[in-house]
Amino acid sequence: MDNANVPAIVEDFRRAxxxxxxxxxxxxxxxxxxxxxxxxxxxxxxxxxxxxxxKRQDVPLDAIVGSVGRYRDYTRTFxxxxxxxxxRWVRVKQAVTGLRGVPPIEVYKLGDAYFVKDGNHRVSVxxxxxxxxxxxxxxxxxxxxxxxxxxxxxxxIIKAEYADFLERTGMHELRPEADLRVSIPGQYERxxxxxxxxxxxxxIDEKRxxxxxxxxxxxxxxxxxxxVALLKEHGLFGTFPGRTPTDLYLWLADYRAALERxxxxxxxxxxxxxxxxxxxxxxxxxxxxxRRDPRQPLLRRLxxxxxxxxxxxxxxxxxxxxxxxxxxxxxxxxxxxxxxADQGVEGLRAEFLRRCGEAGVRGAFAAQVGGVVAAVSERxxxxxxxxxxxxxxPGRAGFRLYGGFHTLLRRCPRPLLAVPGEPSRSQRPLLGYxxxxxxxxxxxxxAYLAARWQVRLKxxxxxxxxxxxxxxxxxxxxxxxxxxxxAEYGLGEGSIVPALLAEVRAHDADLLVSGSYxxxxxxxxxxxxxxxxxxxxxxxxxxxxx
Numbered sequence: 195m196d197n198a199n200v201p202a203i204v205e206d207f208r209r210a211x212x213x214x215x216x217x218x219x220x221x222x223x224x225x226x227x228x229x230x231x232x233x234x235x236x237x238x239x240x241x242x243x244x245x246x247x248x249k250r251q252d253v254p255l256d257a258i259v260g261s262v263g264r265y266r267d268y269t270r271t272f273x274x275x276x277x278x279x280x281x282r283w284v285r286v287k288q289a290v291t292g293l294r295g296v297p298p299i300e301v302y303k304l305g306d307a308y309f310v311k312d313g314n315h316r317v318s319v320x321x322x323x324x325x326x327x328x329x330x331x332x333x334x335x336x337x338x339x340x341x342x343x344x345x346x347x348x349x350x351i352i353k354a355e356y357a358d359f360l361e362r363t364g365m366h367e368l369r370p371e372a373d374l375r376v377s378i379p380g381q382y383e384r385x386x387x388x389x390x391x392x393x394x395x396x397x398i399d400e401k402r403x404x405x406x407x408x409x410x411x412x413x414x415x416x417x418x419x420x421x422v423a424l425l426k427e428h429g430l431f432g433t434f435p436g437r438t439p440t441d442l443y444l445w446l447a448d449y450r451a452a453l454e455r456x457x458x459x460x461x462x463x464x465x466x467x468x469x470x471x472x473x474x475x476x477x478x479x480x481x482x483x484x485r486r487d488p489r490q491p492l493l494r495r496l497x498x499x500x501x502x503x504x505x506x507x508x509x510x511x512x513x514x515x516x517x518x519x520x521x522x523x524x525x526x527x528x529x530x531x532x533x534x535a536d537q538g539v540e541g542l543r544a545e546f547l548r549r550c551g552e553a554g555v556r557g558a559f560a561a562q563v564g565g566v567v568a569a570v571s572e573r574x575x576x577x578x579x580x581x582x583x584x585x586x587x588p589g590r591a592g593f594r595l596y597g598g599f600h601t602l603l604r605r606c607p608r609p610l611l612a613v614p615g616e617p618s619r620s621q622r623p624l625l626g627y628x629x630x631x632x633x634x635x636x637x638x639x640x641a642y643l644a645a646r647w648q649v650r651l652k653x654x655x656x657x658x659x660x661x662x663x664x665x666x667x668x669x670x671x672x673x674x675x676x677x678x679x680x681a682e683y684g685l686g687e688g689s690i691v692p693a694l695l696a697e698v699r700a701h702d703a704d705l706l707v708s709g710s711y712x713x714x715x716x717x718x719x720x721x722x723x724x725x726x727x728x729x730x731x732x733x734x735x736x737x738x739x740x
Contacts, residue, residue, distance in 0.1 A: 199291075203284045207274065210322055214273035227347050228270045231260030233302060233309035239354030241361060242304050242335040249334075252327040253301060253308055257343040258317055260309040262302070272318040279315070286315040290323070298329040305341030308332070338366040340375070348379070355382045363389065363410045372414060374440045381444055388447070389413045418443060424467040433470075453576075458560035459525050461576055465495055469575040492642050493520050495577040497608075499570050500528045502542050505583035505613075510546065512617035512735060513581040514553040519647065524550060526559040527573055529566045571605040580606055584614040584729060584736075600726070603710060603738060609639060610710075612729060612736045618704035620735070624652045625707045626694050626728075629666040632709030636739040637670055640707040641679045651679065652701045656686040656693040691727040698734055707737045 221228040236242070259270065267276050274283060289296050299313025310317055311333070320328050339357045356375060359382040360366045365374065374385065393409030404412075422439045425431060425446065434442060450466050498513035500506050510526070517524040526546045528539060543559045550557030562569045574580050584599060603610060625640040627633050637653075644651040651674070655666045667683045674681050682701075686693030698706055711725060728736060 199288070200284060203287050204280065206287065206322060207280055207283050210273050210318070211275075211277065214269050214275055217269055217271070217273065229347070230265035230268055230270055230272075231307075231309070231347070231350065232265045233260050233262045233304075233311075236260060236304060236309070236341070236350060237302075237335060239350060240304065240337045240339045240341060240357045242337040244302065245334040245336065247333075248300070248331040250298060250329070250331050253299075253303075253330040253332060254343075255317065255321050255325060255328055257306060258301065258308040258310060258328075259343050259345075260307070261314055262309060262311045264310070264314045268314060268318060272314070272321045274318055282315055283318065287319045287322075290316065290319050298331050300331045301333070302335050303332050304335040304337060305339070307341055307343045307345065351379050352376060355379060358382065359385065362386065364407055365410060365414070368407060368411045369414050373438075374418075375438050376440050376444070377436065377438055378441065381440070384444055385440070388417070392417060421446060421463045421467075424464055428467045428470065430467060430470060457573060457576070458562075459558045459576075462494075462523075465576045468578075492646075493522055493578045495523045495525065495579075497525045497527060497570070497574055497577040497580045499566070499580070499582040500526050500542060500546060502528070502538060503583075508615070508617055509581050509583040509613045510549060512611065512613045514549065514555055515617060515619055516579070516581070516611070517555045518553050522555070522578075524555050524557045525573070525577060526550075526557060527570060528559070528561045529569045530561060530563045531566065567602045567605060570602060571607065574606050574608045577608060579609050579611060581611045581613065584612045599729070603725070603740075606740060609740055610738045612738060614729070614735070615733045618735050620647070620705040621649050622652070622701060622703045623649060623705040623707055623737075624654060624694075624698055624701055624703035625670075626690075626709075627653050627655055627666065627670050629655075629669055630709060632711070632739065634709070636707050636709040636737075637673060639737060639739045641674055641677060643705075643707075644674075644679050644681065645677065651681040652684065652697070652703060653681050654684045654686055654694060654697045656688070656690045690724050691731060694728065695731060698732070703734060705737060706732060706734050707739070710738050710740045 217228050220226075237244075255272075258272070261268070267279065268274060286296065296313075296316050299316050300311040301308040301313075302311055308330075313328075313330070317328060337357065338360050339353045341353060345353065352375075359374070363386070365372050376382070389406075389410055392413040393404050393406060396404045396409055396412060421443050425439065425442050430442065431437075431439070434445070437445075446463060446466060450461060450463065453466065454461055493516070496513050496517050498510050500510060513524055516522065526543075528542055530539070539561045543561070546559045547557055560573075570580060570582070580602075582599070582602070599612070620643065623640055623643055625636060627637055640651055640653075643649070653667065653670050653674070655670075664685070667685065671681070671683060684697060686697055694706070697703070706728070708725060708728060725738065
């Protein structure tokens with residue numbers, strides 16, 4: 195044995211030891227572990243099964259993260275932790291750098307990570323020399339849980355829980371493509387609880403004993419996957435970077451429970467993702483709406499503002515007509531403007547639920563203290579359409595055109611159905627169309643109603659001082675014909691509001707569809723105020739598309 199280079203190798207070892215001690219201090223300060231993983235612990239936690247044969251191949255040194263028996267003798271980067279290893283480490287480095295060389299090491303491969311069975315010193319020396327790979331006999335260890343060299347001890351805890359979950363549910367066999375990874379420990383017991391609850395209600399619905407395996411597959415197909423699809427559809431994955439789909443599924447369940455307690459309503463996952471996604475949707479609404487098939491369901495949830503007045507009950511009747519026709523969930527909201535003024539709320543609730551029951555509509559009622567406009571606007575996020583009476587008797591809480599109703603129109607994030615008088619069955623809708631962006635949104639809404647309800651639509655453009663002509667009507671005609679919606683078309687003459695109302699009377703229209711304000715709050719009174727004038731004069735329910 196050549197002893198000439200021993201002092202240099204000893205110094206290399208001592209340098210490596212000092213570096214190991216320094217890494218240990220950094221690990222304590224940062225809270226990031228620099229320990230090797232124990233193979234037996236990892237294999238047991240991940241339910242790994244060793245294969246019989248070993249194959250010889252080059253192994254990436256960076257991917258070796260653990261050891262079978264000497265995981266306390268080295269750092270995660272295989273720096274030596276024991277001074278007693280000096281002699282052995284020196285001899286191995288002499289062999290590695292000499293003519294004789296060293297035999298291949300032996301490792302287990304679990305996922306994408308490797309664990310040293312024999313050859314810890316050789317790995318340590320090779321890494322100190324800056325090698326990228328090492329010759330090894332590799333024994334594969336099969337596991338259903340992904341595992342990689344960057345996984346930390348905390349990751350191992352999560353992956354161990356995942357392995358237990360897969361074994362208890364058989365998900366890896368029932369749905370091999372399923373990826374239910376999470377980023378936070380303790381989540382799989384919650385998933386098991388979701389499955390157990392789903393199994394319980396399956397048994398009630400189907401009036402039989404449901405096996406656990408059947409409930410697992412049914413929960414995954416009919417609950418988990420649809421929720422994840424909704425999260426993706428509404429672009430919520432980008433809102434929570436670093437979180438997995440299963441993380442967001444569980445977060446949504448928590449958020450839904452909290453929101454239902456706050457609002458007093460039962461909300462579907464679709465309603466919540468719709469409300470959350472709408473806040474971050476960057477595409478113009480007319481672009482989004484133009485891509486929809488008008489015959490596909492668009493409305494699912496209605497909100498009606500109630501105050502116990504006759505006008506309020508007429509608004510409810512109008513909402514019930516819509517809800518019954520579309521088989522919608524109807525949410526009733528009564529806003530108490532001050533504390534201590536909530537007498538009669540329970541009677542209002544009972545009457546609301548009674549009328550919903552008679553109409554065969556699923557209804558939910560909530561009362562809230564605060565401002566009417568703020569309460570309606572906030573809750574509207576979780577619905578598709580808001581129905582409200584346009585006028586109230588003097589001295590009663592409600593919406594006045596230049597007060598609450600005017601403000602609601604600007605703040606409400608959903609279309610608003612204003613009911614100025616008697617409700618209608620909306621058999622003869624009339625669309626006022628001038629080609630503007632808001633009018634185009636109204637066009638899509640009118641097309642939806644005509645296509646879904648199989649009613650004939652009348653589209654009217656008013657020629658006012660040469661501002662409108664047949665080209666505007668042709669835009670509407672092209673869209674409606676493309677989607678197979680039948681309509682009549684007409685050109686009015688003169689001032690917009692009188693001409694539109696004249697067409698309403700001539701057509702005997704029972705629903706007027708219009709776009710909302712085209713200008714800012716400051717400019718609207720200056721540049722027209724057409725919508726305000728319609729709201730003042732129309733006795734026909736008016737669907738205002740925001």
